[in-house]
Amino acid sequence: MNDADVSRQIQQMVRFIRQEAEEKANEISVSAEEEFNIEKLQIVEAEKRKIRQEYDRKEKQVEVRKKIEYSMQLNASRIKVLQVQDDLVNSMKEAAAKSFCMSAITIIHTDFS
16 A cells, blocks of 8 residues: 555545544534423423412412402491391381380370379
């Protein structure tokens, strides 16, 4: 083998080694990209779950607040009804007492007349 053949063979080996290195680098790059995308997707999905859970929790809080508010309004209206009934009973008692007194006075007055 002469120097030109040796040089050609060395150049061929260098090209082969470079090609293998480029292919390996490309494989590593593709693999790293895939791993990155998988991990990114997992993180995104985990954060979405957290957001949904937080939304559900807040939605339940709103529902509880609405139920409490409704219950308070219902109780307030019941108290108003009871107050009106109480006022009516008291006014009827007063009217009955006045009527009784008037009747008693009339009876006493007629008895002594």
